[in-house]
Amino acid sequence: TVVCGAALVLGFSYVEWAICVLSLPLVLSAEMFNQVLKTLMTGVDRYLGDDVRKAMRIGTGAVFVTMAGSVIALALIVGRHLLELFAE
DSSP, rough: HHHHHHHHHHHHOHHHHHHHHHHHHHHHHHHHHHHHHHHHHEEEEEESOOOHHHHHHHHHHHHHHHHHHHHHHHHHHHHHHHHHHHHH
């Protein structure tokens, strides 16, 4: 909501809007895949060894990387517009 509000106020271009709109589902889908992995791990933890725990750590890392990438992309877009706004 905050990003959409800032996008309206700062006058984002179509490409910037597309990046903002696609960032949210990207992070949500990574988190959903991580939850699936977590659910599978809970169900079969007794039968599988350390490989399952390693897969869980990799899934958590993937969510972090996705979130970090989205935050960086949004920060660059919003930051550029804020610099233009306050540079005047």
